[in-house]
Amino acid sequence: MSTHFCAQNLLPVSFADLESAAKRLQGKAFKTPVMTSETVNKQTNSQVFFKCENFQRTGSFKFRGACNALMQLSEAEKQRGVLTFSSGNHAQAIALAGKLLGISTTVVMPADAPKVKQEATRGYGAEIIFYDRAQVSREKLTSRIAEERHLTIIPPYDDTRVIAGQGTAALELIAEVGELDLLLVCCGGGGLLSGCAIAAKTLSPKCKVIGVEPEQADDAARSFRTKTLQTVSNPDTIADGARTPYLGKLTFPLVLHYVDDMATVSEAEIRRTMFFMWERMKIVVEPTGVLAAAALLSGVVQAENARIGVIVSGGNVDFREVYQFFSL
Structure with missing residues (x-):
């Protein structure tokens, strides 16, 4: 686990908050499917479990x-x-x-x-x-x-109730498939990453958690490495959900405490992964939704003979604008 700058009992969200959120959301949020791909398993020489939040209500986590x-x-x-x-x-x-x-x-x-x-x-x-x-x-x-x-x-990510709710995605994943060696999660403002990291480190203590950003919106990766909050202004990335300017006051310390590493992926890697999931896995995913998968499938993050969880965060694609993905 990475070095952290505040004691755990001072962190703003706990695993108990995630458990309460899970009970609260029963009957309201969908329990989304976990998908696998033999092609991906062979390519990575691992067992990969895709938690498909593109099937959540409103199309995202x-x-x-x-x-x-x-x-x-x-x-x-x-x-x-x-x-x-x-x-x-x-x-x-x-x-x-x-x-x-x-x-x-x-x-x-x-x-x-x-x-x-x-x-x-x-x-x-x-x-x-x-x-x-x-x-x-x-x-x-x-x-x-x-x-x-x-x-x-109600902020989009820097809110304890929001973070706890987002973490139920990983809580469900691990409850269904068992302990993981690696969990990959996309990162914009850090709400999903923070919540899922709390779940992973509690339910699967040996699991390594890695957050993934676009190369052109790498503020969280820079913040993680420097331990100082970094910003980015209106980054030019097709992953619109990751255009947040900085991590939050709540998510930043949680990321530092629970997340093991950060990775970035190029626009080309995002596009290739999105097309792969459309064509081979037959699921609609948006650019931000494939960030975690892109890190694995492009080889930016590598693991051998591992049990790997990948959070697919959303599937809200405007197909009237799909041409932009081909023209970049």
Whole structure:
């Protein structure tokens, strides 16, 4: 385990929080399938288990954290409604969770967010407020709107309830397939990575946990190695879910404590892996969703004769815009 800068009892999220989230989400979040591929097993000389969160409600793992967070609001907070900021997957998750729980939802979303994610968010009943990511700080805009409208902010990753909910993905995976030697998880703001690392280190203590980012959005990898929070501004990557500017105040210490290493993958490796999973595994996955798989299939991360878990984080592809994946 990597060196950490704070005592475990001071960390913001515990395994008990994940267990509580799992109970809370029963009957609301789907228990997503675990898939295997003989081709991948032969290529890696390992047993690889893909936890397919592209089959989760709203098409990504984000529903776990969003629903867990909204279920813990006070009655007064529920009545006032909630606000979040997101490029798409967390937006959809908040919108659907709000619809199911009877809570009004508002989302601050970049104007260039994938149309399929915009439409789904609106379809679940959320109000969308667009902004220009090159000109406006989404955090400042969100804070101003929350104050004006008296709404409760549910951040996309830097929230203890969200982190605990996301960690239930790895909790389910290990409960189903048993202990792992290696767990690969994509990383944007670090909510999924933090939560899954907590689950892995508790349920499978010898498991090595590696977070994966795009090369062009490597702030978490740099933060991990320098032990100092690094940032990235509007990175040019097709993995839109990993365009977050930095790890959070909660996720950064969790990543330092529980995660063993960080890896990065190129845009070409992301595309190749996405096409492989479309063509060979017959599942729809989005660029961010294949980051963890890309690290393994490209050889960036190598393991022999190992039991490997791979979190496939989402499958929200706008097929009207698929040409962009071929033109890069």
